[in-house]
Amino acid sequence: MNPEGDRLSSLSDDLIIKILSFNDTKQAVTTSILSSRWRNIWKSIPHLDLSSDDITSLNIFSLSVPHVLSSRNDEIDLSSVKLGVRGGFSLPFVKTVLSYAYSHNVQKMTIIWSCENKIKIPLSLFISQSLKDLTLIGSSRHNRPLCKIKSSWDLPALTTLHVEHVKFNYKNHDEYGGLFSQCPNLKNLTLYNCTINRHFSNAKMVAHHLKNLTVVDCRGPLLIHTPELVSLMYKKPFFNRFSADDLSCLEKVDFYMSSSYEEDGYFVIQMLQQFRNVKYLTIGLEIVELLESSLGIIPNMPSPFTKLKSLTIYPGWEEGEKKANIPIEIKDFLLNGSPSATVSIYSREDVKGLKSKFA
Template sequence: MERDMGNLQDRLSDLPDLVLLNIMKFMNAKHVVQTTVLSKRWKNLWKSSPNLTFDSSDFLWVPVFNNFVSWVLSCRDNSVSIHNLEFRRKGCIGPKILDEIMTYAASHDVQQLTIVVNLVLKQDFVLPSCICNCPSLKFLKLYFWFPYAFASHIKLPTSFNLPTLESLHIKHVTFSTKENGSVEPFSSCSMLNTLVMDHCYLLDATKVIHISNSRLTNLTIRSFRGDGIAYEISLSTPNLSVITIKGLPDHKFSSMRNLPDLEKVKIEVSWYENFPPNHLVLISWLQVFAKVKILTLSWSTIKTLNVLLSEFKNLCAISRGEQMQLQH
């Protein structure tokens, strides 16, 4: 038995670097760093990994997690570009570590960047300009949650200068206006084909956001604001084929220019006790998309329309009753 054990080979460590680095792609950063204890072969291998996944669920204390992130970035081989970087924090963090992550990713030619965090803000946080002008980005996901009221904002630039970006997912962010008061952030993203906007905001008195993009094919919008203000969305997207609308009906489509390829529209209305659905907006959606090839309505949307129909019948009955009384 001892002789057999002595003949065992470390076949994993004998694999080429590229294979081992590809295996690390499926591990979070904490476990990747822990491979250094396996053997001398692994001591510095992790520093060349093009994929980094930071997940706070692996740490009990926020300061330890933040220090670990900074240490990994400082020890990593700076000559190696980043293919994919994910940063997920369930607890609350400040904007400093977030700025550090984004700046590092942009300076190392990141292709896919995912940020999902609870952010504590004492003042507005402006997204670093380097991440909004990163020529290598193909996928960008920025999902923010706030533990308190939305007194502060995470501000996006007036426009994204991301020539290779193909997929953009944003949540709880605020669009900035141009000098003329308009909002048109995506026109410079020449490769963008998928856009997801979830609980986004507009500042000042701006009530119209222009989505202009010649390559966009898939658009998802969820509760554009949620405070009772019906914002307007103007679409100039000739290749758009799928639209998904979720959440509160709190935004109108003011313009639907040049949409020859629109095939599928899915509407999933939801509401809360303090924010009842805006029936007029919902009706306007049905009017705008009346000629689409495939229109899918969720069960909650059908229930909302049924309530609206019942209210309309009651109003008609009351009106007829009043007319009969006047005749008598």
């Protein structure tokens, strides 16, 4: 190899394709002007990163994307697709991109939808036999989702689903349960700032083989049927009803919730009793405060935790420093069933110190 020559061009096509995969598709396509050899290399990249963020004209973007799709090597499957669109795009345009991805056996997909008006996401956008990992990020106004989903997703290979700023709008429990019932291999689910239809007291979520569930800042009561669930993170800055009909496999729980109503302390006790098999429990200080509102009944209740190995208490949602003085009745309620469990209580300053240490 000539050390004075073009070292990059001396690499094999496979290695160049791997390098180009770290760039977005627009940048990869521009390499076609470098030489006759480079003209077609980008067409075999198994990743598509399509975003309108750096395109000044939506018309240019909407015309260039179909050209990119039609120019690709049609024999090359897609490992991943990222599509970032703004509100000016029509659903048929998005469907064109996703249909191409599905026909090329895409395994991982990220859709970031920045829209200014409410939009309904149809069932036809989520039917794939190959998709294993899906991230869907909608838009919100005043912290309320603008994107709605009414229909089930037919994604039999899906194992990981991450959804943000989306409203699940269903007329009955069976219809809502159907959202995940056609995702039989779903193992990891994250719902962030989503809204669940409040027409009913509970919206049931069925995911038979789910292992890890994260629910953060979601609205609406939730009933889950996840008999194989191992890890649960449930964070709410205000009280929200949560219940499950089978959590026998649950081992790890991170639980944060607050309320200004004393009667909600009783419901927190009920929720904690559902975590009876947990080994590692982390709670926010607001949970302790809600339990304090029920000190009259706690001494008469057995500790729900018989397998607990560690209990961790973190400071609450509020920025002000709070002193974690835990009444003996609450300590007994949390720990009497597992007296050998370790206990760690962190102040806000402790948390700041940990963050700076690992920054």
